[in-house]
Amino acid sequence: MAARNRRELTGLKKIGIIKLIMPFVPLTLPELPRMALAIRKEVIRMLGRSGSGHPGGSLSEADLLTCLFFHLMRHDPANPSWEERDRFVLSKGHGCPGVYAAMALAGYFPKEELLTLRRLGSRLQGHPDTRFLPMLEACTGSLGQGLSISCGIALAAKMDRKDHRVYCLMSDGETQEGQTWEAAAFAGFHGLDRLIALVDYNKFQLDGKVADIMDLEPLAKKWESFRWHAQEIDGHDILKIVQAVRQAQAAPGKPHVILAHTVKGKGVSFMEHNNYFHGVTPTAEETEAALKELDGDPSLSKALVAAGKIKMGGK
Secondary structure (H helix, E strand, O other): OHHHHHHHHHHHHHOOOHHHOOOOOOOOHHHHHHHHHHHHHHHHHHHHHHOOOOHHHHHHOHHHHHHHHHHHOOOOOOOOOOOOOOEEEEOOHHHHHHHHHHHHHHOOOOHHHHHHOOOOOOOOOOOOOOOOOOOOOOOOOOOOOHHHHHHHHHHHHHHOOOOOOEEEEEEOHHHHOHHHHHHHHHHHHHOOOOEEEEEEEOOEEOOEEHHHHHOOOOHHHHHHHOOOEEEEEEOOOHHHHHHHHHHHHOOOOOOEEEEEEOOOOOOOOOOOOOHHHHOOOOOHHHHHHHHHHHOOOOHHHHHHHHOOOOOOOOO
16 A cells, blocks of 8 residues: 555656655655664764764654655745645754764755864854755754744744644753743743644753752643643654654644653663763764664674763763
């Protein structure tokens, strides 16, 4: 059935019909885990090369990005300014390595360019910058601002009677910011039901555990009190992510938030739950170990841990 659907979509695209509704042919559900793995590998490669950046949160968001960019969002890498595209705003701007990897693998720019991350003159800055990559919707990185930007985009679409959706990927730590809740109140009041916020709830922020710095719970009830439709899911379960977004898409009248419980550093055992890798990139040896582990061989990762070579933080 999936193969037949793909052939039918391809045939429609050849005669120009599918271009009007879905220029980017999505991957099937069984294909998504492999793409998430590819994103994680590219994150490790580019951060290992750059020597600067944020691996932990870039790895925790990979499954969310995979579902959005390769299955759920309406977009066209060959025409980034397509008027009917869905909009994506990365509020947690430090997680841009994951987004850059997803965009490159989707065809927005050559994959080889990923290895220029944070280099002088590179289009791939340490935080998203529309001056260098015009296919981005917003410059982000000052945490707490992305939801406000998304609200403006969503309200403009509603006023113009456009049907595209706005997806905003947030960190858990930035929901401690007052501006986030001002934006949440605004979206609830205006009934911005084509706005879907996804919170990468990996339980850590720069200085330690979120629960120790300023506990967010009961987070879902807080969003609901601002007139949002809230869901909580496993942020690494591809099917649950897709189902949650589909449910949000089908529920009119309110904006939507998906609290995606994730693991910081997901996919690399010595980075998982290890807040040392919030903003510290892997060494050459750690990069090699991480890539081998993502390919199914954890032996070098285990050897580094056993030898006491892995620094730990925030456990």
